[in-house]
Amino acid sequence: MRPEQHDREYVLGHSGQEQERLRLQASIVGGWTEGFFKAAGIDRGMSVLDLGCGLGDVSLLASEMVGPSGSVTGIDKDPAVIEKARERCHAQGHSAPIDLIHGDLMDYYSEHRHFDAVVGRYILLYQPDPVAAIQHVLKSVRSGGIVCFHEMDFANPIRGFPSDTLFAKSFVLVGETFARAGLRGDFGLHLTTTFMQAGLPWPQLKAEVPIGGEAGSYLYIWLIETLRSLLPRMESLGVTTAAELDLDTLAERIEAESTTFHAELFGPLQVGAWSRKVA
Numbered sequence: 001m002r003p004e005q006h007d008r009e010y011v012l013g014h015s016g017q018e019q020e021r022l023r024l025q026a027s028i029v030g031g032w033t034e035g036f037f038k039a040a041g042i043d044r045g046m047s048v049l050d051l052g053c054g055l056g057d058v059s060l061l062a063s064e065m066v067g068p069s070g071s072v073t074g075i076d077k078d079p080a081v082i083e084k085a086r087e088r089c090h091a092q093g094h095s096a097p098i099d100l101i102h103g104d105l106m107d108y109y110s111e112h113r114h115f116d117a118v119v120g121r122y123i124l125l126y127q128p129d130p131v132a133a134i135q136h137v138l139k140s141v142r143s144g145g146i147v148c149f150h151e152m153d154f155a156n157p158i159r160g161f162p163s164d165t166l167f168a169k170s171f172v173l174v175g176e177t178f179a180r181a182g183l184r185g186d187f188g189l190h191l192t193t194t195f196m197q198a199g200l201p202w203p204q205l206k207a208e209v210p211i212g213g214e215a216g217s218y219l220y221i222w223l224i225e226t227l228r229s230l231l232p233r234m235e236s237l238g239v240t241t242a243a244e245l246d247l248d249t250l251a252e253r254i255e256a257e258s259t260t261f262h263a264e265l266f267g268p269l270q271v272g273a274w275s276r277k278v279a
């Protein structure tokens with residue numbers, strides 16, 4: 001395995017803590033994903049393929065949107081998260097049937113199945129060749145079917161007030177770690193070119209911006225848990241150390257500073273892009 005491939009796969013790790021972080025993140029960004037899917041035309045009765053489904057949050061969301069007459073298939077290459085996703089879907093119940101498959105999206109193809117829509121959240125940035133990934137999954141989408149992806153840009157932090165906060169200094173480390181690991185933390189800015197290169201029509205786009213700074217803002221815990229997942233890679237890539245970060249007190253310190261200065265802090269830009277497969 002090439003070092004760059006290793007980093008691509010393991011930058012956030014596979015720990016139980018990372019699974020918790022994914023669930024926290026899903027609860028923060030889920031409304032934005034739903035907005036992108038609605039605007040893209042995801043509707044009752046549709047069959048949806050969810051790429052890189054992780055713990056199943058996007059599959060569960062799509063299941064509610066398509067209802068009992070629709071269906072959802074989720075695919076993920078991490079066997080541990082697929083197992084957890086199956087347990088969650090079973091325990092919590094869902095509207096449309098959800099089929100969760102363990103495997104790499106590049107190996108997935110069903111001759112007899114053509115989905116009404118293919119979706120994915122925070123998945124394209126991890127692909128060695130995102131254009132080839134879209135072209136491959138398009139084979140499993142019907143003509144006129146929807147293609148909708150939700151990505152973000154954490155490589156270009158949005159300037160807040162004050163501009164040089166502890167939040168801002170800590171947030172930069174996320175982009176730095178992904179960059180050193182050979183991953184594009186700004187993938188949300190590359191959706192149009194990726195769609196066009198994959199042969200899709202120019203996509204429609206929508207962006208959302210997380211903002212906060214008040215006591216108890218979700219921005220603090222989201223950032224701290226992301227840094228916690230990244231810590232082993234940050235240390236091995238020489239970005240920072242556990243001692244420098246002091247994660248156990250970081251949220252408290254960020255919050256104290258933000259509330260003192262009545263700060264406005266921005267999280268990563270969220271970008272939705274959607275288009276339809278041409279005949």
Ligand SMILES: C[S@@+](CC[C@H](N)C(=O)[O-])C[C@H]1O[C@@H](n2cnc3c(N)ncnc32)[C@H](O)[C@@H]1O
Pocket residue numbers: 022026051052053054055056057058075076077078081103104105106120121122123126127
């Ligand atoms: C950041 S997580 C996002 C999970 C989920 N989409 C969400 O937003 O909650 C990315 C997921 O994509 C999966 N993944 C990455 N590349 C993949 C591939 N080529 N085929 C299948 N799954 C992939 C990883 O295993 C991981 O679970």
